Amino acid sequence: MNPRMTRDQLLRRGAAGLTVLSLPTLLAACGGGGGGEASGELKDVLNFANWPLYIDIDEETKERPTLNKFTEETGIKVNYFEEINDNATYFAKIQGPLSQGRGIDRDIIVLTDTERPLNVILENGWAEKLDKSLIPNIENLIPAQQSPPFDPDREYTLPWQSGMTGIAWNPKLTEPVRSISQLLDDPNLKGKVTMLSGFADSVGLVMLDNGDDPSAFTDESFQRAVDRVQAAVDSGQIRRFTGNDYAEPLSRGTIAAAVAWSGDIVQLKLDNPDLEFAIPEAGGMIWTDNMMIPLGGSVPTASTFMNFVYDPVNMAAIAAYVNYIPPVAGVKEVILETDPELASNQLIFPDEETLGRLHQIDAAAIGNEEYLAQWQSVIGA
Amino acid sequence: MSATTAGPAVVTSRLGTGARVWRFVKRHTLTAYAALAFAYLMLPIAVVILFSFNDPLGRFNYVWQGFTLDNWRNWDGVLGLREAVTTSLEIAALSTVVATALGTLMAMAIVRHHFRGRGTANVLVFLPLATPEIVLGASLLSLFITAQVATGFWTIFVAHVMFIVSFVVVTVKARLVGFDRHLEEAAMDLGADELTTFRKITLPLLAPAILAGALLGFAISIDDFVITYFVAGPTQTFPLFVWGAARVAVPPQVNVIASAIFLIAVTIAVVNVIIASLRAGRRQQGA
Amino acid sequence: MGSFLHRHRGVAPYLLLAPGLAWLTLFFLLPLAFLGYQSLQSGSFPNYAFTWEFSNYAKAFTDFRPQLMRSLTYAGLATALALLLAYPLVYWIAFRAGRWKNLFLLFIVAPFFVTYLIRTLAWLNILADEGPVVGVLRDVGLLADDGRLLATSIAVVAGITYNFFALMALPIYVSLEQIDHRLLEAAKDLYASPTQAFLRVTLPLSAPGIVAGTLLTFIPAAGDFINAQLLGTPQQYMLGNVIQSRFLELIDYPTAAALSFVLMATILVALLAYARVVGSEKLTG
Numbered sequence: 046m047n048p049r050m051t052r053d054q055l056l057r058r059g060a061a062g063l064t065v066l067s068l069p070t071l072l073a074a075c076g077g078g079g080g081g082e083a084s085g086e087l088k089d090v091l092n093f094a095n096w097p098l099y100i101d102i103d104e105e106t107k108e109r110p111t112l113n114k115f116t117e118e119t120g121i122k123v124n125y126f127e128e129i130n131d132n133a134t135y136f137a138k139i140q141g142p143l144s145q146g147r148g149i150d151r152d153i154i155v156l157t158d159t160e161r162p163l164n165v166i167l168e169n170g171w172a173e174k175l176d177k178s179l180i181p182n183i184e185n186l187i188p189a190q191q192s193p194p195f196d197p198d199r200e201y202t203l204p205w206q207s208g209m210t211g212i213a214w215n216p217k218l219t220e221p222v223r224s225i226s227q228l229l230d231d232p233n234l235k236g237k238v239t240m241l242s243g244f245a246d247s248v249g250l251v252m253l254d255n256g257d258d259p260s261a262f263t264d265e266s267f268q269r270a271v272d273r274v275q276a277a278v279d280s281g282q283i284r285r286f287t288g289n290d291y292a293e294p295l296s297r298g299t300i301a302a303a304v305a306w307s308g309d310i311v312q313l314k315l316d317n318p319d320l321e322f323a324i325p326e327a328g329g330m331i332w333t334d335n336m337m338i339p340l341g342g343s344v345p346t347a348s349t350f351m352n353f354v355y356d357p358v359n360m361a362a363i364a365a366y367v368n369y370i371p372p373v374a375g376v377k378e379v380i381l382e383t384d385p386e387l388a389s390n391q392l393i394f395p396d397e398e399t400l401g402r403l404h405q406i407d408a409a410a411i412g413n414e415e416y417l418a419q420w421q422s423v424i425g426a
Numbered sequence: 427m428s429a430t431t432a433g434p435a436v437v438t439s440r441l442g443t444g445a446r447v448w449r450f451v452k453r454h455t456l457t458a459y460a461a462l463a464f465a466y467l468m469l470p471i472a473v474v475i476l477f478s479f480n481d482p483l484g485r486f487n488y489v490w491q492g493f494t495l496d497n498w499r500n501w502d503g504v505l506g507l508r509e510a511v512t513t514s515l516e517i518a519a520l521s522t523v524v525a526t527a528l529g530t531l532m533a534m535a536i537v538r539h540h541f542r543g544r545g546t547a548n549v550l551v552f553l554p555l556a557t558p559e560i561v562l563g564a565s566l567l568s569l570f571i572t573a574q575v576a577t578g579f580w581t582i583f584v585a586h587v588m589f590i591v592s593f594v595v596v597t598v599k600a601r602l603v604g605f606d607r608h609l610e611e612a613a614m615d616l617g618a619d620e621l622t623t624f625r626k627i628t629l630p631l632l633a634p635a636i637l638a639g640a641l642l643g644f645a646i647s648i649d650d651f652v653i654t655y656f657v658a659g660p661t662q663t664f665p666l667f668v669w670g671a672a673r674v675a676v677p678p679q680v681n682v683i684a685s686a687i688f689l690i691a692v693t694i695a696v697v698n699v700i701i702a703s704l705r706a707g708r709r710q711q712g713a
Numbered sequence: 714m715g716s717f718l719h720r721h722r723g724v725a726p727y728l729l730l731a732p733g734l735a736w737l738t739l740f741f742l743l744p745l746a747f748l749g750y751q752s753l754q755s756g757s758f759p760n761y762a763f764t765w766e767f768s769n770y771a772k773a774f775t776d777f778r779p780q781l782m783r784s785l786t787y788a789g790l791a792t793a794l795a796l797l798l799a800y801p802l803v804y805w806i807a808f809r810a811g812r813w814k815n816l817f818l819l820f821i822v823a824p825f826f827v828t829y830l831i832r833t834l835a836w837l838n839i840l841a842d843e844g845p846v847v848g849v850l851r852d853v854g855l856l857a858d859d860g861r862l863l864a865t866s867i868a869v870v871a872g873i874t875y876n877f878f879a880l881m882a883l884p885i886y887v888s889l890e891q892i893d894h895r896l897l898e899a900a901k902d903l904y905a906s907p908t909q910a911f912l913r914v915t916l917p918l919s920a921p922g923i924v925a926g927t928l929l930t931f932i933p934a935a936g937d938f939i940n941a942q943l944l945g946t947p948q949q950y951m952l953g954n955v956i957q958s959r960f961l962e963l964i965d966y967p968t969a970a971a972l973s974f975v976l977m978a979t980i981l982v983a984l985l986a987y988a989r990v991v992g993s994e995k996l997t998g
Contacts, residue, residue: 097671104503126660130666137656138656142571144759161962161964286946286947293834293837297841298843299841315482316489414963417963452907460801460805467824470839471824477835535725536726547730547734550737553745553977555929556976556981558936560956561970562741565747566740568747569743569747588736596929598887600884600925601891604891638886642879642880642883644822645879665830668828680828687826687827691826692823
């Protein structure tokens with residue numbers, strides 16, 4: 046047991062919402078994730094690295110209400126860094142210290158499960174184990190998220206927000222596009238189609254359309270998908286591969302249809318209500334940004350925060366602002382009271398039937414260098 | 427504009443009517459071309475300014491929805507944006523001053539002196555321009571990590587000076603190569619020492635080149651994303667903020683700030699010219 | 714100090730160079746050495762080992778030749794285009810803009826103030842298939858009715874030209890601005906036609922600026938990746954895009970490092986060829 050565990054800290058943990066202090070709890074709390082003493086101590090500051098505009102902001106006071114509330118309730122101050130612009134570049138920035146076994150001075154970072162960095166960090170043991178005893182609210186995690194391929198028991202990661210990958214189209218320019226086959230083969234769409242450059246998003250959708258399972262790649266199923274995309278590139282059907290820069294041309298009508306993210310369409314529809322988004326009949330993909338504790342981060346502090354945001358009331362405040370899919374059960378009910386229209390938005394609160402048609406990407410495939418290299422050459426680099 | 431009073435006009439009288447028409451056409455063709463070229467340069471800026479008055483319904487500021495002053499009124503409404511812009515301006519100003527000084531000295535050494543290692547120094551100046559930013563940023567970061575330097579404001583500054591310096595050297599060299607050294611020699615002959623000559627003769631003659639180099643450096647610093655991202659630590663600059671926000675959607679306040687920077691810079695330049703000409707006018711009256 | 718320099722003329726250049734050189738050595742050469750070390754590693758992330766893996770270079774040269782050639786072609790085209798567009802403009806500023814010179818110089822660098830992403834988004838807006846530019850080009854028959862500008866080589870080259878315009882313009886301005894007007898008048902007095910005066914006097918005197926501008930434009934343009942990424946398609950990708958993807962997506966640091974040196978070496982070879990054409994003295998000052 047950690048001798049530094051003081052009475053004061055115990056009390057503060059109580060304040061953090063922990064009602065029963067059982068012996069296993071303490072053992073778990075003090076054991077940390079093997080990252081040394083720093084990882085086992087509750088601190089009064091949380092260093093939280095997140096993506097820009099990814100937590101609620103009060104436009105009037107220009108403060109972040111959720112973070113303030115957390116500080117009020119727990120006494121833990123939050124240093125909030127909006128420094129993650131994309132997974133790959135952020136990873137390039139932090140891999141140096143991590144690979145030398147050093148911390149990066151962050152207690153929580155948020156990375157996407159459809160991209161490689163999250164998996165590389167887990168594979169190399171560069172993440173601390175969550176202290177679930179401090180996260181009783183984990184029971185609010187929606188069933189669809191409880192056992193992802195990369196972290197089957199949610200030992201290291203907890204979802205922050207999710208989104209769906211499907212097909213968006215501009216009804217002024219095309220018939221409804223409800224399948225990848227139509228997107229890739231319809232001659233009317235030639236040169237008017239973009240796909241996401243993300244491996245998981247695009248390959249995943251094509252595999253589903255082929256009747257293959259994107260959660261369990263085989264060399265053959267991958268090859269089938271890649272060949273189809275390559276053929277569509279060669280024929281000029283696919284105009285470009287994009288990040289979320291498909292949004293502007295889709296909205297304007299430069300392109301007619303795109304492999305798109307639901308979160309973008311929520312925003313685009315406000316400007317251009319005609320735009321449509323659908324999960325293809327063969328199924329769609331889901332991506333999730335996950336909170337995790339990088340090597341050397343304070344496990345109790347981070348876990349306390351995770352517990353806080355897994356309270357549906359707190360997650361509702363975040364979800365109402367960021368408009369992605371919250372991973373916490375009960376959020377919809379909270380929002381229903383304040384903003385029924387938002388609560389009925391299928392892109393933010395998809396029904397069970399829709400959720401059932403979403404698939405997670407095979408974690409091993411994302412780390413497969415040959416697959417990645419081949420995909421990169423299809424998208425041109 | 428002073429275009430019509432330019433020097434060579436004196437010789438027109440010696441030319442025939444046909445030539446005079448030709449001159450007229452030519453002069454105005456050039457001016458018309460300049461106007462077109464500026465329109466081309468300013469076109470995206472005009473769009474940026476236009477969209478700073480847009481009233482988007484969602485978060486994407488792409489499609490014109492309607493005119494509003496709200497974004498300007500609420501220019502500081504985006505958390506962290508003001509700090510990011512301030513940091514960018516500070517770093518750009520600071521690194522421009524240092525890089526301009528270092529670069530000017532290097533250019534003088536390379537152009538004016540023949541010494542061992544001159545060729546090497548020359549190539550060294552070009553190399554940073556030829557290195558892809560991403561690998562430059564990443565290897566610079568590994569240097570800082572190895573040396574256990576905490577990344578932040580000062581590491582950004584160091585990196586910016588490093589890549590601006592080459593631009594200054596090349597720009598100042600372009601002036602020094604065609605430099606008339608007789609003026610300097612004359613000054614020295616009249617008893618001025620090297621420092622006085624440099625201050626009174628060389629520097630004023632180099633001023634347009636130094637100004638141009640500094641302008642370039644400032645512009646490149648304030649626009650840099652890739653290298654800055656690696657060496658920034660938790661520090662946010664304007665481009666980092668914008669790239670980050672782009673994942674969700676760039677708020678219209680970014681257009682406001684970009685427009686404001688542009689308009690303020692133009693205002694300062696215009697006021698400068700007016701003050702200078704007022705002073706010149708007064709001096710003429712006095713004489 | 715002045716007299717010290719006068720007495721020790723041999724030391725002077727080194728003193729002038731020292732601060733800048735020290736800066737570049739510490740913050741450029743040292744990281745570059747690390748990059749060189751990385752380029753000879755083998756293995757897979759995070760277990761790269763230094764093995765004198767020269768095959769990384771062989772691979773870089775053979776596997777990515779189309780992208781390398783595209784880097785040179787696009788950069789060359791954009792440089793030529795920028796020169797043609799910038800020269801008359803800065804000529805006008807230097808000789809016709811009078812006391813407003815500095816204001817117009819400011820206009821030239823102004824696009825940088827609006828941050829890369831924002832101005833590229835603006836271009837996407839302007840060049841969109843339904844936008845005004847494409848409409849006009851289609852009406853006058855320069856573009857087919859289903860023709861487009863975005864996602865073509867034209868858009869990529871135009872994007873590079875626009876974004877590196879200031880790097881071409883300012884050095885040329887700097888050398889034009891110092892031309893003595895009396896020289897031009899003298900040429901006219903000697904019955905030189907304006908064209909002759911320009912070709913015999915102005916152009917040669919502005920040559921150092923043209924050389925400097927060409928270098929400042931071509932070198933960074935050859936390493937650019939963002940224009941191809943945002944305005945082009947995979948068929949327009951340049952070596953910079955490959956380096957970007959090797960480094961970030963594949964976490965293949967050795968190949969990315971080797972590719973960087975290949976790019977640098979290619980650029981240096983191009984510069985040497987250029988130096989032979991324009992005369993090495995102009996290139997090195």
